[in-house]
Structure formats: C-alpha cells, structure tokens
Amino acid sequence: MVKSVIFTDFDGTITLQDSNDHLVDSTGIGKERRLKIFEGIIDGSKTFREAFTEMMDSVKLPYEDCIKILEKDISLDPGFKDTFNWAQENNVPIIVVSSGTAAIIRHLIGKFLGEENLDKLDIVANDIEYSDDGEWHVKYRDETGFGHDKSRTITEYKNKFEAQLKAGEERPTYFYCGDGVSDLSAAKECDLLFARAGKDLITYCKNENVPYHEFTTFADILAGMKQVLNGEKTVVQLMDN
Numbered sequence: 001m002v003k004s005v006i007f008t009d010f011d012g013t014i015t016l017q018d019s020n021d022h023l024v025d026s027t028g029i030g031k032e033r034r035l036k037i038f039e040g041i042i043d044g045s046k047t048f049r050e051a052f053t054e055m056m057d058s059v060k061l062p063y064e065d066c067i068k069i070l071e072k073d074i075s076l077d078p079g080f081k082d083t084f085n086w087a088q089e090n091n092v093p094i095i096v097v098s099s100g101t102a103a104i105i106r107h108l109i110g111k112f113l114g115e116e117n118l119d120k121l122d123i124v125a126n127d128i129e130y131s132d133d134g135e136w137h138v139k140y141r142d143e144t145g146f147g148h149d150k151s152r153t154i155t156e157y158k159n160k161f162e163a164q165l166k167a168g169e170e171r172p173t174y175f176y177c178g179d180g181v182s183d184l185s186a187a188k189e190c191d192l193l194f195a196r197a198g199k200d201l202i203t204y205c206k207n208e209n210v211p212y213h214e215f216t217t218f219a220d221i222l223a224g225m226k227q228v229l230n231g232e233k234t235v236v237q238l239m240d241n
C-alpha cells in the first residue's frame, strides 16, 4: 500500500506561469479584461466555468500555434523534477488535477520530463473539442460550475486507494499543492495543503481559515513531505508555517 499521495494543480504550481492566462493575455482579450472577468468569480456573479469559457474563447489562434507559444514561454518549477524522481523512487503516486486542458498539460509535461515519463503520473483535466469553424474550445469534464470539480476527482482516488487497504493498514497521507481559487475545495479533501507564496490561494485560505504551508518552489514541498513522512513534524505543525 502507498504511504502517501501527491495531488497537485498544474498551472502556476508545477509550472511557474499559468498557461491559460498566458494565452489569454498574449493572444486573447488581455490581462486587464481577464482580471475583470475573474472578479465575477470572487463576487459570486459568475461560476469558474463561465469565466474560464469567456476568457478561453477569446483565444482565436489555432491550437498548434498556442502550443508553440507555451513551449517557448512556460517554465517548470525548479523543484518539480526532483520531487517527481523522489516520488518514483518511493512509490508515491502523483495525480495532476487541473481546471485546464489535458492536451496542453500532457504536451508540457512531456517536454519538461520526457515523453517516456508521461505514464508515470495521472493527469485529470478537461478536454479540447473543435467547433465546425475549426476553432478549439474547452470541453469540460463534469457538469459542475467548476467545469472540473477537483474535490470530486480526489474523493474518487481516495476511495480507490482506501479500498486496497488490508486490515491494520493506515490510509495514506494526502498532500495537495496549489496556487489558485480552484484549489480551495480540492485542498479541503487532503491532509496537508501546500500553497504557493504570493498567490490567490493564500488569500482565500486566510479568508476561510483553511490551514496551509507556504511554498516558494517544489523543493520546499519535497522537504515538507519528507519531514511528515519520517515523523519529524506532524501535518498540523507544518501547517503552522
């Protein structure tokens, strides 16, 4: 049985920049209008799905051209590769749960880690579909206002892991790593939340009294997970920051 599981957001967490925001800012309606649309999520007048559709539909460039821009401009968190290697060596599953699209994530992870490593982690995200005019759009994973309800995906995985427990075995420790608004409900399903310094998720956690441990790079996350797993610190101690 696995001792721990890493659930992680992709954009702005595994990567340093958000790939969808970057496409919108550089080829769609631009940063100012994107942020305006997102205010609607914060004040409750829009769902994430509505806001995300509005911003992504402003990207008119063909998908292949978008990929070229992302390949050039999006970079990997400097600590992620070591975390990935450590997870492989220690039988810790990594599950990427994203409100973005699986095709873009697969492409970028393939580039960062090598295509041969793509099947060593799970990627759960939305799809892409093409309309009759040839434009690409986001095809949402579920019917919720999130488009992809990350907490639902995490619950399914937890049930799967815990169904394999033998008598006397403890359930795994669940880690969650994120940076944004869509990570809050997901984080509540996990034992320990790592939230990226200076990003929205920290503001939401403070507002909603959700405990978290702040990280600057995945090197901090790896160090924190090791401390918990070797008994040096408890999850509660680590979330005191």
Ligand SMILES: [Mg+2]
Pocket: 009, 010, 011, 012, 013, 018, 178, 179, 180
């Ligand atoms: Mg994110």
